[in-house]
Amino acid sequence: MPTDRHIVLFDLFGVIARHQRPGALEKMAARCHAPTEAFTTAYWACRPPYDAGQQSAPEYWTAVLRWLSRSVDADTIEELRLTDIDSWSRVDARMVAYAKSLRDVTEVALLSNIPSDHADAFLTAQPWLRTLDHVAFSGKIKAAKPDPAAFQHCVVAMRAAPTDFLFVDDREENVRAAQAIGMNGHVFTGRDELAAVIDTWLPTHR
Known part of the structure; x- marks a missing residue:
């Protein structure tokens, strides 16, 4: 009532x-040595479980990198994570x-x-x-x-x-x-x- x-x-x-800082997706795509369009697709397709607290940041970024068939390492993940946070700040x-x-x-x-x-x-x-x-x-x-x-x-x-x-x-x-x-x-x-x-x-x- x-x-x-x-x-x-x-x-x-x-x-x-x-909204997200212009150019951020391009910057992250370049860090992954991936085309911006492919990176953007992976970035958003893998996002829902991360947004909903069902994945940690490393799990999310691992999913993105595997989507792009890129190698997974801690340094890359942390750089992507920090760039991503800054892009929404x-x-x-x-x-x-x-x-x-x-x-x-x-x-x-x-x-x-x-x-x-x-x-x-x-x-x-x-x-x-x-x-x-x-x-x-x-x-x-x-x-x-x-x-x-x-x-x-x-x-x-x-x-x-x-x-x-x-x-x-x-x-x-x-x-x-x-x-x-x-x-x-x-x-x-x-x-x-x-x-x-x-x-x-x-x-x-x-």
Whole structure:
């Protein structure tokens, strides 16, 4: 049943953080001595278990290298891992400031598809995330969007009802998955549009 709470649940990449750094896939492909297109296919095809915490970083990169029929060694894996983490490290300063400002008027949480080691690095670089009411990383909770279990984790962890949430993501399939379990949803296209949606969704007097 509704608890009369209002929780803005943010996605990370494409909303608060930038998408992958341009040129990163080409750089990693070159390190593997592989064509960029082939590397990109392997990178994404092998990714789901890593994002969902079912594989470690070495297991993921071993799968990528074997997909490409490349030799597997610890130095290559570590270089790829660090390059990959760096490629996802950029934030949108304006959105960071907006997310932080919302905590003056409502609860704010985060649900991101991100491997466990990436999450650790991101938290170190962005310690303000620890001030949010809840932070859920797929690699830590063992469930990745659009799996309903990822959204249910947030409901249970925050002792809330699905209808208490407004989930904000730049991917429509994830927003639809959140709505399917009863959350409110918004497909993110920009800060100003989102601010208008949130202002309408929140009670007038807090």
